[in-house]
Amino acid sequence: xxVSLQFKLELRKEAKExxxxxxxxxxxxxxxxxxxxxxxxxxxxxxxxxQIYHRLRQLFPNLPTKYIDSAIYKAKQYPTNKTVxxxxxxxxxxxxxxxxxxxxxxxxxxxxxxxxxGTLISIGSKADKGNRLMRFEDLNGQLHLRITTGNxxxxxxxxxxxxxxxxDKWITFMAxxxxxxxxxxxxxYTVELKLRDGEVYGSVSFELPTPEVKYxxxxxxxAIDTNASPIHLAIAEVSKTGELLSYKTISLHxxxxxxxxxxxxxxxxxxxxxxxxxxxxxxxxxxxNLKKLKKGMRGDGKAELRKRLHHWNAKKFMxxxxxxxxxxxxxxxxxxxxxxxxxxxxxxxxxxxxxxDIAGAYVIGRRALGFKEDVPENYERLLKDKAYLEFALKxxxxxxxxxxxxLEKETNQYKRNALESELKNVQNAKExxxxxxxxxxxxxxxxxxxxxxxxxRGNLASSSAWQVLKVALLFSILGKVLPRDLSPxxxxxxxxxxxxxRSRLVPFEAGGTVPIRDF
Numbered sequence: 204x205x206v207s208l209q210f211k212l213e214l215r216k217e218a219k220e221x222x223x224x225x226x227x228x229x230x231x232x233x234x235x236x237x238x239x240x241x242x243x244x245x246x247x248x249x250x251x252x253x254q255i256y257h258r259l260r261q262l263f264p265n266l267p268t269k270y271i272d273s274a275i276y277k278a279k280q281y282p283t284n285k286t287v288x289x290x291x292x293x294x295x296x297x298x299x300x301x302x303x304x305x306x307x308x309x310x311x312x313x314x315x316x317x318x319x320x321g322t323l324i325s326i327g328s329k330a331d332k333g334n335r336l337m338r339f340e341d342l343n344g345q346l347h348l349r350i351t352t353g354n355x356x357x358x359x360x361x362x363x364x365x366x367x368x369x370x371d372k373w374i375t376f377m378a379x380x381x382x383x384x385x386x387x388x389x390x391x392y393t394v395e396l397k398l399r400d401g402e403v404y405g406s407v408s409f410e411l412p413t414p415e416v417k418y419x420x421x422x423x424x425x426a427i428d429t430n431a432s433p434i435h436l437a438i439a440e441v442s443k444t445g446e447l448l449s450y451k452t453i454s455l456h457x458x459x460x461x462x463x464x465x466x467x468x469x470x471x472x473x474x475x476x477x478x479x480x481x482x483x484x485x486x487x488x489x490x491x492n493l494k495k496l497k498k499g500m501r502g503d504g505k506a507e508l509r510k511r512l513h514h515w516n517a518k519k520f521m522x523x524x525x526x527x528x529x530x531x532x533x534x535x536x537x538x539x540x541x542x543x544x545x546x547x548x549x550x551x552x553x554x555x556x557x558x559x560d561i562a563g564a565y566v567i568g569r570r571a572l573g574f575k576e577d578v579p580e581n582y583e584r585l586l587k588d589k590a591y592l593e594f595a596l597k598x599x600x601x602x603x604x605x606x607x608x609x610l611e612k613e614t615n616q617y618k619r620n621a622l623e624s625e626l627k628n629v630q631n632a633k634e635x636x637x638x639x640x641x642x643x644x645x646x647x648x649x650x651x652x653x654x655x656x657x658x659x660r661g662n663l664a665s666s667s668a669w670q671v672l673k674v675a676l677l678f679s680i681l682g683k684v685l686p687r688d689l690s691p692x693x694x695x696x697x698x699x700x701x702x703x704x705r706s707r708l709v710p711f712e713a714g715g716t717v718p719i720r721d722f
Contacts, residue, residue: 204411222396235258240255290315290320294315323395334394350396361464381475390409415532422485427490455515490535536571595679
């Protein structure tokens with residue numbers, strides 16, 4: 204399937220003047236070629252292309268030969284059995300009526316001249332790295348169109364184009380373009396430029412491939428979790444049986460200070476790196492289904508976080524990643540993101556001695572493979588232990604009192620907003636713990652294990668359980684809502700020794716794990 208995509212060019216004044224001159228020359232060549240085609244068809248001449256080409260070479264000696272071939276190609280698109288008015292019949296008739304005068308007539312004349320003289324086209328070729336005369340290139344991390352003006356001279360125009368939505372085929376084109384640069388395996392694309400209202404607009408036409416999916420989740424997945432603080436990607440390789448094989452993190456801080464074009468280019472490179480990793484491992488890619496990325500609201504006291512999220516859009520990056528994967532035949536599995544972070548923090552980070560983000564990516568991978576997460580037995584017991592719940596409630600009551608005192612003294616409104624937000628979270632946590640202590644049915648803390656829910660022990664309001672666990676464990680034991688080090692939870696998870704936590708003794712270290720190798 205052939206598609207055509209629009210874009211706009213940004214040029215310096217001198218470069219634009221050279222381009223307009225080149226447009227006028229090829230536009231004249233197109234008109235001559237069209238008139239010759241009409242005459243040669245009447246004469247039923249043999250090999251009209253060669254005759255037209257020879258004549259155009261004589262009339263336009265400074266026009267590169269590929270532009271002449273492209274001019275003939277363009278001329279053949281116009282009908283030869285009808286009168287063709289280059290510049291538009293409607294505009295030409297308006298000008299001939301002489302009803303307009305002054306600025307209105309000059310504006311109409313300029314519009315007609317642009318349509319008549321403002322065309323430049325170059326037919327693509329796989330052998331010429333996609334297109335010999337008008338070729339897309341990366342220049343200082345930004346997409347440019349290199350336009351040949353003749354005698355091995357070029358002008359570079361910045362390409363201004365943003366995808367309009369997740370289905371925009373410009374995303375596919377960019378993925379194909381970057382792949383061709385990396386592999387040196389090029390695809391042909393035709394570029395046509397038009398002059399309109401003094402600005403240069405372009406279209407690129409190419410064939411859209413439909414590759415077969417070769418790498419599926421049957422062999423496992425490469426799971427990706429996006430994180431804002433610090434801003435990075437967590438990547439986990441998960442086997443088809445649900446084990447964590449390897450992992451790594453990729454910082455994204457270098458993207459924050461870049462222009463939009465440079466950032467897009469770097470994101471394309473990163474998307475290709477991740478998909479290539481999936482191909483190397485023979486696995487699918489697993490990601491969260493990010494329908495909406497929370498950016499916070501102005502005045503919530505989280506300006507730094509909002510600033511990072513404003514400068515990096517996870518959803519746009521995932522669009523690039525999905526498009527690259529599709530082009531390379533890699534399956535992408537999107538999962539519900541609900542509680543992947545909480546499950547990772549509470550269940551797998553302490554077990555595997557990894558940070559919460561790697562653990563979150565691991566949960567995404569397991570969910571993509573169809574595994575369901577049960578609540579560990581010792582956590583179930585903890586949610587039934589009224590003594591521990593009372594201890595956790597007391598911790599939150601103490602924090603509530605501290606926040607109230609801080610609020611009373613604080614005069615800065617933004618800091619007050621942050622304190623009020625934390626106070627509201629503390630009060631919500633207290634309510635969850637209070638409700639949990641009132642529950643009498645232990646079945647509310649059971650979950651399904653394995654791929655088949657029927658093998659489980661009844662599906663706990665699992666979301667509720669993980670939410671309560673997060674509230675009951677993190678701040679109460681570790682003193683933070685989102686701690687980086689989750690190893691102190693291991694004694695609770697493995698041996699259930701929360702009695703030492705209740706008495707405010709430091710939990711002892713329990714056991715260990717076999718180190719997991721990095722990618």
